[in-house]
Amino acid sequence: MSSKEESCLTLASGFSFDYGNLYGAGKVTASDVEELAEKLAAAQKAVETMRATGEVRGHLSKDGTPERVLFTQLPYVAEGNLNSPASIARLKEFGSSLKNTVDAVVTFGIGGSYLGNKVLFDVHCGEFWNAKSVKERNGYPKLYFNGNNIDARRTADMVEHLIAEARLKAVHGQPNSYKVVLVVISKSGGTLDTMSTFMVMYDALKQQEPLLNIEVVAVTDPAKGEKATLLGKLAQEQGWPTFSVPDGVGGRFSIFSEVGLVTAACIGMDIDAFLAGAQAMDQACQTSDIYKNPAKLNAALKFIAAEKYGRDIEVFMPYADYLKSVAEWYVQLLAESLGKRTSREGAEVFYGRTPIVAVGTTDMHAQTQQHQDGKKDKVVQFVKVVKWEQDAVIPDVFPAVSKLSEISSIYLSQALDVAREANAEALINDERFNATLILPSLNAYHLGELLYMLALSVAYEGELANVDAFDQPGVEAYKRLMGPRLKALKK
Incomplete structure (x- = not known):
């Protein structure tokens, strides 16, 4: 584990949350976090209650009846569990x-x-x-x-x-x-x-x-x-x-249930390792020490960044083609969980960051101009893979062409990481907040860690923002309009 001074929280598995470009002087400060202490303590207690009983304050199903929230049970394979x-x-x-x-x-x-x-x-x-x-x-x-x-x-x-x-x-x-x-x-x-x-x-x-x-x-x-x-x-x-x-598990959390695992079974993915990664992350996030709890720290820093510093757009930018779908999954998770009109008490708050999908290095040639020179209203969340199963060396096939020759003899992964580091540094040099989630390798275990951390983060942030992270009333608005119109087509 890391201390708050290091600005990088690393778990025993090697999974890391590098938040140095989101926390510190000119960013979210230690005093900002300290000012949130009372809310953070309440959020910790609420998540502990949810984990133990499934109860979430004020949460109702779409038919208006009390509904338990059970996704934190999914990483644990045991008799009587989902x-x-x-x-x-x-x-x-x-x-x-x-x-x-x-x-x-x-x-x-x-x-x-x-x-x-x-x-x-x-x-x-x-x-x-x-x-x-x-x-x-x-x-x-x-x-x-x-x-x-x-x-x-x-x-x-x-x-x-x-x-x-x-x-x-x-x-x-x-x-x-x-x-x-x-x-x-x-x-x-x-x-x-x-x-x-x-x-x-x-x-x-x-x-x-x-x-x-x-x-x-x-x-x-x-x-x-x-x-x-x-x-x-x-x-x-x-x-x-x-x-x-399963009951008690919204669609955006269902990847750890039979809904997602049925696909894992169809392709021979290691279900045990995937759930073990999620379980390890859940256990790491049971500490009340915010600087050792990745999900709570992620939620707090981004909540403060949005509420105090106006960074209410989150660009989720993995540096891996095969993680683009994680960014797309995250768009639903963040949008449905935290995009809420009202607080738990019914007051209009219009809360929530707008999530955006990006991929490095692809979108360095598409979106980064806006990230770097547009409004300072974004947090860019990078994802880095440390060790790749396949990693080609760029060959010196055109030695007479100096511009091409000078990039030879390095691994593709090294070039990818240099691009991400340069992007991150350029952004923070202009006070544009960003952070990096680091996976030791791209496998089922570390994927389980990553997805579960993000899922639990929205639970913490829902508490900090005082909104229900587990309903989606806005979705029902278009459904009420669509149903009668579909029936009318049959006349």
């Missing part, structure tokens, strides 16, 4: 059942049912997973995402692609053997984006039987019998296997 030894074993068994038997999985989900799953896919699989051979994928199927937008063209393109894949397999002497598993993720089964595209693809692919063989897995509310939701009842009627969208 993730139990039996549920994890079942996920792994499901993943194993796909190996060398299923050609493609299509997952349908939106919001947390898509964004978290895409993170796991990107970090574990990378961009070219579906172009690899079955052997290179260790027997696991190709994986596609749909249901995250109501896009007629892309849905039609995916149907055509799967049919073409099935025909190609038939040409190579394996007729009627192409198997597709559709994983539909919706707590209620009434999610327009997810269910509409699922029904289109399900119908189109069923019409191609026996060229393709279709199976469906539903991830939905676990209630059974008369209490089952629309998708739950449909799964019962059709005999589809089911996994759970």
Whole structure:
């Protein structure tokens, strides 16, 4: 662990939060943090209560009834917990059942049912997973995402692609053997984006039987019998296997539940390591010492930066292509958790930072001009990976070209890090706040640490801002307008 003077909090795993460009003279100061002491103590107590009981002051479900918040339970695999030894074993068994038997999985989900799953896919699989051979994928199927937008063209393109894949397999002497598993993720089964595209693809692919063989897995509310939701009842009627969208876990926190872990199972990702990283972060964040608690420190510094210094935009900028989806996941987490019109007492506060996705070095050539010379209303949050599994040396293939020759003989990771450091230094030299989250390597364990720290941070910040970080009433406004208009189209 670090002291507050070092301005870099490092955990035993090597995961670090370097906040030196966010804290100190000309930035958020020690006295700013000290002035927040009473609120920080109350926030610590509130998070401890949430962790122990699931109770969050004033939190209600969208139907107005008290609702527990249980995402802090998810890293702990134990009997009676949302993730139990039996549920994890079942996920792994499901993943194993796909190996060398299923050609493609299509997952349908939106919001947390898509964004978290895409993170796991990107970090574990990378961009070219579906172009690899079955052997290179260790027997696991190709994986596609749909249901995250109501896009007629892309849905039609995916149907055509799967049919073409099935025909190609038939040409190579394996007729009627192409198997597709559709994983539909919706707590209620009434999610327009997810269910509409699922029904289109399900119908189109069923019409191609026996060229393709279709199976469906539903991830939905676990209630059974008369209490089952629309998708739950449909799964019962059709005999589809089911996994759970647990009560008490909002979509933006569901990556640690079966909602996200079902994708991890489909690609052979190390579920145990991912949850272990989240658990280690949760344990590190149980201390009341703010300078040793990454989630509380992150929340406090950014709360003060926004409220006292006007930095109410957060640019989340990982220096890794395969972490762009983490930035997209974080946009939902921050926007839905902290973008709130009213305080817990109902007073209008219009709280919340606006989150923005960026990627280094890509957006140094796109957004950084605005970050560096635009309004001083931003905190830029970098993410750095220390050790890369693959790391090429830039070769001196054009020695006669001095400008190219001078960048030879260094690793790509070194060039990437120099770019990030230069960006960070240029920003802080002009009093533009930034911080860096440092992952020792890009693997399931450290990913679990990172995502859990960010999730817990919004819980702390909700307490500091006195807003409910676990509801999303603004989302209901457009839904109330959309429903009747969709029904009118059928007339």
